Amino acid sequence: xxxxxxxxxxxxxxxxxxxxxxxxxxxxxxxxxxxxxxxxxxxxxxxxxxxxxxxxxxxxxxxxxxxxxxxxxxx
Amino acid sequence: xxxxxxxxxxxxxxxxxxxxxxxxxxxxxxxxxxxxxxxxxxxxxxxxxxxxxxxxxxxxxxxxxxxxxxxxxxxxxxxxxxxxxxxxxxxxxxxxxxxxxxxxxxxxxxxxxxxxxxxxxxxxxxxxxxxxxxxxxxxxxxxxxxxxx
Numbered sequence: 334x335x336x337x338x339x340x341x342x343x344x345x346x347x348x349x350x351x352x353x354x355x356x357x358x359x360x361x362x363x364x365x366x367x368x369x370x371x372x373x374x375x376x377x378x379x380x381x382x383x384x385x386x387x388x389x390x391x392x393x394x395x396x397x398x399x400x401x402x403x404x405x406x407x408x
Numbered sequence: 409x410x411x412x413x414x415x416x417x418x419x420x421x422x423x424x425x426x427x428x429x430x431x432x433x434x435x436x437x438x439x440x441x442x443x444x445x446x447x448x449x450x451x452x453x454x455x456x457x458x459x460x461x462x463x464x465x466x467x468x469x470x471x472x473x474x475x476x477x478x479x480x481x482x483x484x485x486x487x488x489x490x491x492x493x494x495x496x497x498x499x500x501x502x503x504x505x506x507x508x509x510x511x512x513x514x515x516x517x518x519x520x521x522x523x524x525x526x527x528x529x530x531x532x533x534x535x536x537x538x539x540x541x542x543x544x545x546x547x548x549x550x551x552x553x554x555x556x557x
Contacts, residue, residue: 337470339468339470339538339540340468340540340541340542340552341540341552344552381470381473381538384470384472384473384476385473386473386477400470400473400538402470402538403540403552404552404554404555405534405535405536405537405538405539405540405554405555406465406467406539406540406541406552406553406554406555407467407474407498407510407533407534407537407538407539407540407541407555408450408498408510408530408533408534408537408539408555
């Protein structure tokens with residue numbers, strides 16, 4: 334599955350796009366990512382799946398594109 | 409008309425110029441049912457952090473989601489406030505202190521709707537749209553910006 338990363342998170346992880354093995358849902362994905370990149374624990378972030386913001390745990394499919402969004406700074 | 413084309417981008421590479429804003433105002437004179445325009449301009453402020461001044465902000469954007477969110481906010485506010493017209497433009501890439509990075513322009517037959525809609529549009533965009541900013545200081549160090557209000 335493709336994970337795209339923005340802003341301060343991309344800088345911390347060292348990449349704006351990473352690949353992960355399929356997991357069942359966004360909650361699991363978050364644990365997998367935090368395990369791989371422990372610095373993610375210190376930055377609050379939202380997730381979006383296929384360019385849809387999510388506010389709760391949702392199931393994931395192999396071809397989903399998940400985005401990690403640090404705090405916004407627009408306007 | 410309030411419709412925008414599909415795949416509309418609300419982002420512009422670089423600072424938004426006063427000329428662009430003036431041209432937008434001029435373009436609305438043909439819409440004869442407009443009685444009021446309310447315009448918001450966001451300018452990059454030369455904030456001081458630990459004795460260093462902000463020289464520029466570098467904006468990055470999650471385009472697919474950001475355009476979708478702006479389109480949604482725009483459409484909701486056009487309906488809610490019965491606007492004749494609403495335009496949004498946000499810079500991406502580097503914008504220097506003193507330059508315009510955000511332009512919201514709403515129009516309606518009477519002023520109350522335009523005033524209210526513009527304020528709501530600005531607040532919602534700042535809160536809901538995935539735009540990221542790196543504040544670059546004079547000595548080339550930087551920090552990531554976070555909207556507070």
